[in-house]
Amino acid sequence: MYVSLWNQPNNLFGQFELLRRELDEAFGFSGLPSSIRSVTPGTLPAINVGRTPNSVEVYAFAPGLDASKVEITLDRGVLRIAGDRESGIPEKSTSVQFFARERVVGRFTRTVSLPDDIDPTNVNASYRDGILQISIARRESAQPTRIAVQ
Numbered sequence: 001m002y003v004s005l006w007n008q009p010n011n012l013f014g015q016f017e018l019l020r021r022e023l024d025e026a027f028g029f030s031g032l033p034s035s036i037r038s039v040t041p042g043t044l045p046a047i048n049v050g051r052t053p054n055s056v057e058v059y060a061f062a063p064g065l066d067a068s069k070v071e072i073t074l075d076r077g078v079l080r081i082a083g084d085r086e087s088g089i090p091e092k093s094t095s096v097q098f099f100a101r102e103r104v105v106g107r108f109t110r111t112v113s114l115p116d117d118i119d120p121t122n123v124n125a126s127y128r129d130g131i132l133q134i135s136i137a138r139r140e141s142a143q144p145t146r147i148a149v150q
Contacts, residue, residue: 044085044104045132049112053143056118056136060110063130064088064103070127072134074120079134082109117142 045062060081070083087105089096114136122137 044108045081045110047110047112051115055138056114058112058134058136060132060134061130062132065127065132067127070132072125074123074136077114077116077118079112079114079136080109081132081134082107084108
């Protein structure tokens with residue numbers, strides 16, 4: 001095992017990391033994405049995107065959604081997943097005092113840029129056990145073909 005210089009609290013790098021976090025909090029930068037592919041913590045729903053030889057698979061992890069209220073659109077290679085997640089707790093409930101609220105509720109929208117070889121006419125979506133699976137077929141011309149050697 002190696003010891004990372006970034007995780008040592010009393011060394012120079014640890015002090016710089018602590019200073020960076022404090023500056024982020026002071027100027028309101030905490031919670032912002034750190035790269036082009038990252039999202040803000042708490043973004044709903046969390047997604048996985050992958051590709052098989054025949055399709056592009058998108059998995060959105062969103063338990064507690066009403067599948068009939070989820071909107072899925074595909075326009076010019078951009079997949080959009082939108083919906084509304086309700087809290088399940090009455091808004092005017094005065095008998096409930098919250099000490100922590102970690103479940104993200106409210107309106108959400110996620111967009112995913114897809115590869116050029118998808119077939120927008122062949123899309124299937126299903127929701128089961130809190131996982132929304134969207135399968136977009138790839139065009140026949142984009143799939144690998146086996147070439148016989150003569």
